[in-house]
Amino acid sequence: MEAIARLVAAAADTTAADAKNTAAAASAGYAYGLAAIGPGIGIGYLVGKSVEAMARQPEAAGMVRTTMFLGIAFTEALALIGFVVFILLKFA
């Protein structure tokens, strides 16, 4: 009887730990996914408007491309922060 009780307790412990690990992994994945959506929309909007500006004023293309590149890099920083939080939650 005592052995069965011990086995049941061990199984309950393992299940709880597994559930916790699964939830942590899923949450980290959601965090990274959600962190990548916003910058994706932002970069799409930014590049779309830049292309529109270059089509309207080809002589300003150099300036537009410079600011566009910096804008892409700044927007991407948000995704990188999400990614770093993900790897820290998942692996550190």
Place this chain on the structure above:
Amino acid sequence: MNETPSPLAMAAQGKAPEVTVSKDMIKRGFFVAPVLMLVAGVVWGLSGMWSAGVGIALVLANFGLAAALIAWAAPISLALMMGVSLFGYLIRLGLLAVAIFLLRDVSWINLPALGVTIIVTHLGLLFWEMKFIAASLAFPGLRPHE
């Protein structure tokens, strides 16, 4: 009537400014790398120092790849440039993820040091470059360097 031409039929001409910007940032990255590695070494030890080096290399490669993709696509078509910018974002994040997944169990890698270095280097180099870009755009005659 002055209609805007379709971006599908247009291409950007002239020099690729993103390559210049990216080269500037990579050059500055090499200058600050020893300092960042030293700071990471003081905080996290030897593994932190190597991780900082890897983080800086990843950030500089990311900038270089982004600039190379845009510089390749812009003279072909603006529409292709837009597609390359968006898919390039996915590809670069994917490559970064693959690099970190491959390195995560290596004994000399410290993940917190790697993560912090990636964010600090990326944002630091961008703000540093932004200062020069803002000055160049506002006062082209006072361009700090060519």
